[in-house]
Amino acid sequence: MTRPGLTSDPAEAEGLQGELAPRVELNDRLDPVRRVAGADIAYEIGGDRLWAAVCVLDATTLSVIEVARFEGVATFPYVPGLLSFRELPALLACFEALRRPADLVVCDGNGILHPRRLGVASHLGLLLDVPAIGCAKNQLLGTAGSLGLARGDHAPIEEAGEHVGDALRTQPGVKPLYVSPGHRVSFATARAWVLKLAPTYRQPEVIREADQEVRRMRAAATGA
């Protein structure tokens, strides 16, 4: 009943992450990027329904090319460190509905900036064998060096003596984003793409589009 690389049993999740994490690739292995996808999910307030969307943008114009949607129910609880088990079933359904695959995926969450180096972006990238980047709004763990206030300034985030991601300022004087490689992407490439995808706002356009889409879906299904 469960896809390979996933489990609906929280007790098995950590062990699975331990098996998958060694397969994550931190070197650049991507084709020319034309289609960049952003994925996000919105949850029902007093229930377990959820709405997921993947928005594919033209990497050059940042205009929306395709959108895939999925409406379902949350079957896994939110546990820090196990987010991918809660969100991947819905996100994978969206990616399978795309007419053409994305060349690069940006997830709302972390890549290897994770206790077992397998955040949602790494887990997704591995299961779909697609280049992926983790882009979180809050720092899950580690210690970040100080960074300047200019757009593009960044500082490494380390944990247990390892470089696991970077704090990246996408807009002057605004709180940084926490970027980390998901799969098949290096630290520098991950930062470069997030910066390129966020020319105007703090968050990359692909994530903003996906976020707006899932909110519209929830509003339409709920009301208000």
Add this chain to the structure above:
DNA sequence: GCGACAG
């Protein structure tokens, strides 16, 4: 033991 903890 205590606190922290992506979305």
Add this chain to the structure above:
DNA sequence: ATCTTGTCGC
């Protein structure tokens, strides 16, 4: 994640 839009302030 979610309650919530415009508004006050640097």
